[in-house]
Amino acid sequence: QKEVEQDPGPLSVPEGAIVSLNCTYSNSAFQYFMWYRQYSRKGPELLMYTYSSGNKEDGRFTAQVDKSSKYISLFIRDSQPSDSATYLCAMSATAGNTGKLIFGQGTTLQVKP
Amino acid sequence: DVKVTQSSRYLVKRTGEKVFLECVQDMDHENMFWYRQDPGLGLRLIYFSYDVKMKEKGDIPEGYSVSREKKERFSLILESASTNQTSMYLCASSPRGGQGILRQYFGPGTRLTVT
Numbered sequence: 001q002k003e004v005e006q007d008p009g010p011l012s013v014p015e016g017a018i019v020s021l022n023c024t025y026s027n028s029a030f031q032y033f034m035w036y037r038q039y040s041r042k043g044p045e046l047l048m049y050t051y052s053s054g055n056k057e058d059g060r061f062t063a064q065v066d067k068s069s070k071y072i073s074l075f076i077r078d079s080q081p082s083d084s085a086t087y088l089c090a091m092s093a094t095a096g097n098t099g100k101l102i103f104g105q106g107t108t109l110q111v112k113p
Numbered sequence: 114d115v116k117v118t119q120s121s122r123y124l125v126k127r128t129g130e131k132v133f134l135e136c137v138q139d140m141d142h143e144n145m146f147w148y149r150q151d152p153g154l155g156l157r158l159i160y161f162s163y164d165v166k167m168k169e170k171g172d173i174p175e176g177y178s179v180s181r182e183k184k185e186r187f188s189l190i191l192e193s194a195s196t197n198q199t200s201m202y203l204c205a206s207s208p209r210g211g212q213g214i215l216r217q218y219f220g221p222g223t224r225l226t227v228t
Contacts (some may be wrong), residue, residue: 032215043219095212103156
């Protein structure tokens with residue numbers, strides 16, 4: 001069983017839709033939860049990160065963590081064609097230098113105009 | 114604008130060749146990482162380094178080695194390339210401390226094909 005599971009999609013939605021991207025994990029030691037966005041032919045870039053449980057909002061993006069269910073989500077409101085990318089969740093048990101990120105497989109999102 | 118650059122975007126090598134992938138960052142970051150990205154498997158950590166001349170094995174170090182002689186440069190070496198090392202290779206860097214390990218900056222990747 002993989003430590004982090006992410007539905008690879010692809011996910012196709014019309015412009016303006018609300019998008020929900022999800023990851024589940026098995027390691028209860030994870031405390032830091034990240035979402036990276038990767039455009040085609042580019043490296044991933046950090047979109048948001050949260051610590052422990054709860055919600056974090058940044059513009060049209062909301063990250064949600066439910067540690068009791070070992071489940072994290074990224075919501076995108078009013079999705080735009082420019083949001084078309086692969087979204088990778090990543091997790092870590094520690095933020096110190098001994099920590100490392102464990103990535104999900106990535107979900108490919110296409111937002112159609 | 115912060116930058117991580119990788120020496121090649123595309124590389125084709127033959128089985129058994131020694132392959133060098135170079136990565137340079139201009140952000141004065143202490144930490145540097147090498148990942149490979151494969152469909153259905155996501156990013157997997159090969160090696161990382163948190164200081165010059167220091168290296169730590171990641172999750173899949175077999176068949177790879179690394180070198181970090183200068184702070185800004187981190188090299189990945191495939192001693193004898195094999196077809197199962199055909200993949201996208203991504204380099205990243207991050208600052209030390211202040212949860213820096215969570216904020217990794219990635220290069221554009223090198224797509225390596227071993228025939």
